[in-house]
Amino acid sequence: MYKPKMKLTTEQMSILEGKQGETKAKIMETIVRYGDIFDAPELVKVTHGEGHLVTSFGLSLLKPVYRVMDQIIDAGLKVDDGFTMDPRPLDTENVPYNLLDKFINKKILYGAQDRYEEQLTKVGLKNKDAFTCACYFNEVGNKPKKGDILSWAESSAVNYANSVLGARCNRNSGMIDIMGSIIGYVPKFGLLTDEGRKASWKIIIKTTKKPEPQILGSVIGIKVMEDVPYIVGLDKYLGNELTDDVCSYLKDFGAATASNGAVGLYHVENLTPEAKELGDKLLLKDYKEYIVDDNEMERIYKSYPVMWKNKDKEGQLAFIGCPHLSFAQLNEWTDILVANLKKHNNNKLNIRTVLCTAPGVKEEFIKTLKYQELLKTGATLTCICPLMYTSNPLTHSRRLMTCSNKLRTYSMARFYKIDDLVNELTK
């Protein structure tokens, strides 16, 4: 049996010893070993019991995941408070696929999707619409409170929960998320501690206009990697209240810090909960400084490689909404697209465009007149993860466009600034 370095309670020790079954013992061993690597002194209770799992795709090759799931089901274990998931990979109604795509996706690439969703239901999936990377949207409802301890893994959701909601969660990996949720404990280290939430970087924003969130997040993520940044000067553009628009900005900004670097928590002076409460006391003594101005933003933007075979050709398919768009963003994007089509004397977008949002948000948005306006542009609205569209190797030769730095990082999609993307789509 594994000998833990951390201090365990009698109950935790008995689980590790196998007194509640072999599978539960292996789950406990996984969580304890994980914590021991970081010298965690103990396990702490997960106080926001609703889980969120990052692995939502039934890729045929993820056999170890399905094997572990079967072991969990056979042992009669589940997440008591249920969980939400990252987005589903496929939507044949609202995303363009050719016949070969459909065959490869359904029969080969995501051939295990149905089986995997059956497994997920047995271990606590909340419902058939619980698939989004932005589970904290009000329309979805998996929204932790300040100070809650979580066992989540989705990088953008962890980043948002820590930074905007003030909850506490480490940047866990897929599989650790469900194991912590089942066992009800996570190791106390890193972002779960007061010290681990302090910033080792002071980022000074000196741009001449409100920086585009996906580029600013990338700039900061690349610089600080896994460290915690304390950002000053951004409140000048965002204000001091976490309005819907500001939360949407921070969602996109945070996702870029997490995917272009490994940021699990950031503080924005005078805006995010802990920064409002503690101010620059959040800065560690020997913090480093980094100034972000227009030149630095442009330098990083220009460093993004264009992976298209023919860089001079026009794009073929645009994805907007990685992470998933909020209700406020759907309204904003519709207005932008409609206004720019009008400016160019066009009725329809000239490039196939797919907007991505959470099922709960879509359900609300399609009730509005704005949705009809969006449909008239030729755009469609889906709830898939656009990254999973790009898992099909046939898509690698397609000229995909995006304003998401997360999608750019993990695919061959070309990154556009928002204004440039809108211009390409509507001209």
Next chain:
Amino acid sequence: MKEFKGRVLAEGKYKGKAVVSHNGVNTLATFRSSVLAGKKKVVCSDQNNPDLYGKNLTGVALCLPQTIGSTTGGMVLQVVCSMKINPSCLLFSESIDSLAAAGVVLSKVWEDSNIIVIDRLGKQFLDTIKQDQEIEVKEDGTVVLL
């Protein structure tokens, strides 16, 4: 011969080639294409990592500061180890990050993997080691540059 000593997270012996990334290794972006295609060897598919892009990573000692990127990273490492196309060693100059740590633990507990993992080898380790250099890894966490 230069030697570096780190913390042993998963012990083992290795003698062979080192592949070096001076920047954080994005696990998903690095392994994704090879895993999805069910390849017998990993060829790094991370367009943003000029040190590793296009290089074989199976059976080598991957030397890196930390891993970065998507939090599927640990699970991806578990899958790579389960497919037995993993690097033989992961040699971290810094303290291991939470995603790689999860991957190592998942691989050990659920896949019985024999991947060797050493961290805290120091910045000088990455500054000194050369791409494709022959190295020896000892069970006590010593890495010898041959």
